[in-house]
Amino acid sequence: MNVKTFVIIIASLFSLGNAKNYDFKVVSILGEGYSLGVKYNNQVYPLKSTLFPLFTGTVNANNIKEYKYVALDQKGKVVEEENFLRTYSNETLNINEVYNSVKVPELPKPLKPMFKMGSEKFQPIPNNIIYNLYAKCNEKDYSFMTDEPFEENTGSSNNLNVNCTFTIISPKTTFQSPGTIHLIGWGSRKYKKLSWSVKLDEKFMGRKAFKLRAMPNEPTLIRERLATELYHAAGVPTQQGTYARVFINGDTYGLYTLVDSFSKNWIQGVVHGDTKAKIGVSYKLYVNGRTCSNFKYLGENYKSYYKTGTYQLDEFDKSVIDPTDEAAKWAPLIRFTKLYRDWNNKYAKDPSEAAIKALAKFLNIESLLRLMAIETLTAAFDNFWLYSSNAALYYNPERDNYQFISYDYDQSLGGWQFNEDVNYQTLIEDCITWAHPDDTVIDHSFINGLLSHPQIIERYKVILAKLSRSTFDPKTVSKYVHALADLIREDVSWNFEAIDKLHIAYDGHVNHYTFEDFESNLAYTPIHSVKDYRYDNALYGLMEWVEKKGDGCRAYTHHTDIQHDVNISDDYDVEVIQYSETPETTPTISSTTKSDAKVTIITTKTKVIGRITSTPPPTSTQISTPTSTPQNNQNNQYISVKFKGTLPSSKYYLGVQRLAVQPNFDLYQDEEDRTSAIYRTWHVTSTTEPSFLYLSRATYGNNGEPSNLCLDLGTYTNGDGYNYLSIVPCSKATHKFRYGGTYGRTIAVYDKNDVPLTDGDGHNLCLYYSMTPRISQCRYIEEKKNKNAEHMEWDIFYL
Incomplete structure (x- = not known):
């Protein structure tokens, strides 16, 4: 039975004369101390919570067309309310579909699969959902943990496990289980927004453990998610996940990533593809002062390895190894170091294939x-x-060999803390020695031993060449990044504000990021530290890093033959687990919900009223015909046009993927299918004079009516200081455009008084065709040997 039919039947069952029952389900992000109600026809009906923070209720009324949610204090008095009206219909029960509307694309996988990457009982956490996690914990232990992430008496990490009851609510499901929570990380404890490890008594989507990573040093909140998916696309097992709003004992912590823990269950499901598989032994790798794991053979006494402080015994199968037998637990690590020592002694200077086969x-x-x-x-x-x-050595008993697995990618993709061991001057173009600035400081003898063999170097270059041209292609990455940005954008401001309002005693670092920081650092704008305000730098915009580093590695592998693509080891035929749809199962459902229950979530939106944050439904002002826009045509006689790039390898139309204000945008809808963006029709008021460029409501290049959105210059710039294009309300547009205004086949830029726009050197400026369009000097079109020339040309089509 489909949902719509089911709703109609239920409604008729509860009809009482002219009255009807109206069901409401909503998740609060207000924390404890507040309840929620629904307001309709100037009446307020309190909702009840039997599983906090989920509030539900049924209103019996003659007719409810419009309603809003309100916050109630402990006396039932309205203290805050939404500033817009929601419309009740049969589809209200399907409101969760709004939150699943963002489709996060997969990154291309150009290499042969190596691992199953999941199993029927250990499927990926859906990547297009924001969960709501509420933990009710032992107050005394929770206070001690948050007051002292580093214990005051010893300065060591506070690793107290705190008993909690966890409630996890998604747009579709409700889950509850007892469990424990403890702090994770060393550097992450320096921040007020702490990171956590959760262990559950009951299984949540097939797992009993996961991590909540705070991302306190990341203005885009996306770098770790992107890094994780890059490893996954390369066929390397890693801990995937999604986002969650986190609340603990009434404290609002904000937006986190909810990712798998490096656990026995994860190894079984992802590496072996079987949740009942016998696992081997894993050892986590650490830095002890300036000493790193170098895998040198230290003899047969396990204590020698333990005392280095760089190895930590992690997961092992207790049905195979006696937990009390320390020597047996450390034996696989000792065996690995001995095997490597013997191999290196024999083959260090042997470039033959025999050396590779032996390794x-x-x-x-x-x-x-x-x-x-x-x-x-x-x-x-x-x-x-x-x-x-942040890596582990794992002995894989299924293949009787060892593999390395990494995790926790908060220092990556241009968003790092300063590192004195890195040469920033060569980091962009150096794709082989970047991690070896001074091997007298950091012992890289293990890696150097491998890279001394030409076959290994050559295979590395083939892998890098394929990944940099496919998975790490800027247009491909941009689609993934913008999908995640769309998923979380309405939570961003709330997240940054939540940490300022967090009432815990610990005075850790706080980066006072803003929504503008989020938007700008997604693209090409770095974020700099500010004393007593912002602790961390992000030296590159996210897409800036992807473009520049990708260019550097594509140049490095320019002469690499990618046709010779054969695994250098472990060349097995592996069938990766396929899912027709990303699952969201509910192992434990509370008595207040059924497996097909639908949940409305008050999410954190751009319009904020106190601590209730939400977004109104689309209104006519978002897509209406311009009324208050700058006028240069009294009769509103619009001419419909399209502009198309002329590059031999790329001929997208000038357009955008969604009808919304945007600080910058990409030209394509689907790079693989060579599909231009959906909204690519524009309207002008003159073809002989400069005109505002009105974005049409028409889709796929058809004719239609103008919206109230216009093309303009954004605030983001490239390295040369030229602005990227943006979409703004026409009432705020400050630039006009004209095709052929300076040179034939260019689109010249003017101010709103029809004065040609020039740069600091007096050069007229025109639209520059690129993945993310911007402006540049019009004169390049006449310099045929200049690489920018063909980027200045556009074709025009009249509708």
């Missing part, structure tokens, strides 16, 4: 090189290649 008998070389290629593209400052940290 492949105990090391998954292919997986390691893929990991290193992604670390190069992301410049991972706190992972395997540079420091042998």
Whole structure:
């Protein structure tokens, strides 16, 4: 039975004369101390919460057409309310579909699969959902943990496990389980917005453990998600996840990433593709002062390895190894170091294939090189290649070899803390020695031993060449980044404001980011630290880094033959688990909801009233015909046109993917299918004089009516200081345009008084065709040897 029919039947069952029952379900983000109600026809009906923060209720009334949610204090008095009206209809029960409307595209996978990457009982966490996680914890232990992330008496990490009851609500499901929570990380404890590890008694989507990573040093909130997906697309197992709004004991922490933990269950499901598989042993790698894991053989006594402080025994199968037998638990690590020592002693100066075959008998070389290629593209400052940290060595009993797995990517993709061990001057173009600025400071003897073999270098370059031209292609990455930005954009301001209002005793670092920081750092604008205001730098905009580093590695692999694409080791035929639709199962459903229950969520939107934050439904002002726009045509006689680029390899129309205000935009809808953006028709008031460019409501290049949105110059600029294009309300547009205004086949830019726009050197400016369109000097069109010339030409089509 479909939902719509089911709703009609239920409604008729509850009809009482002319009255009807109206069901409401809503999740609060207000924390404890407030309840919610629904306001209709100037009446307020309190909703009840049997599973906080989910509020539900049924109103019996003659007719409810419009309603809004309100916040109630403990006496039931309205203290805040939404500033718009919602419309009740049969579709109200499907309101969750709004929150699933963002489709996050997969990144291309150009390499042969190596692992199953999941199982039927351990499927990926849906990547297009924002969960709501509420933890009710032991107050005394929670206070001690948040007051002292580093214990005051010892200065060591506070690793107290705190008992909690967790409630996790998505747009479709409700889950509840007892469990524990504890702090994670070392550097992350320096921030007030703390990161957590959660362990559950019951399984949530097939897992009993996950991490909540705070992203306190990241203005875009996207870098870690992107890095994770890059590893996954390269066929390297990593801990995937999505976003969650986090509330603990009434404290609002903001937006987090909810990602898998490095656990036995994760190894079974992702690496082995079987939740009942026997696992091997994993060892987490750490930095101890200036000492990193170098995998040197230290003898047969396990204590020698333990005492280095760079190895930590992690997961192992208790049905295979006696938990009390320390020597047995450390034996696989000792075996690996001995195997590598013997191999290196024999083959260090042997460039033959025999050396590679011997190494492949105990090391998954292919997986390691893929990991290193992604670390190069992301410049991972706190992972395997540079420091042998935030990584693990895993003995895989299924293949009887060892593999490296990395995790936690908060220092990557241009958003790093300053690192004195990195040469920033060569970081962009250096795709092989970037992690080796001084091997007298950091011992890279293990990696150097591998890279001394030409076959390994060559395979690394093939992997890097394919990834940089496919997975790390700027247009491809841009689609992924903008999808995630669309998913979280309405939570961004709330997230940044939540940390300022967080009432815990710990005075950790706080980066006072803004929504403008989020938008600008997504593109090409760096974010700089400010004393007593912003602790961290983001030296590159996210897409700026992707473009520049990608260009550097594509240049480095320019002469690499990518046709010879054969795994250097572990060349198995592996069938990756396929899912027709990203699942969202509910192992534990509360008694207040059914498996097909639908939940409305008050999300954090751009319009804020106190602590209730929400977005009104689209109104006519968003897509109406211009009325208050600058006028240069008294009769409103619009001419419909389209503009198309003329590059031999790229001929997209000038257009945008959505009818909305945008600080910058891309030209395409689907790069793979060579599809231009949906909204690509424009309206002008003159073809002989400068005109505002009105974006049409028509789709797919058809004719239609103008919207109240116009093309303009944005605030973001490229490295040469030229503005990217933006979409603004026409009432705020400050620039006009004219096709052929300066040179034939160019689109010249003017101010609103029809004066040609020039740069600081007096050069007229025109639209520049690129993935993210911008302006540049019109004169380039006449300099045929100039690489910019063909970017200045546009074709025009009249409708």
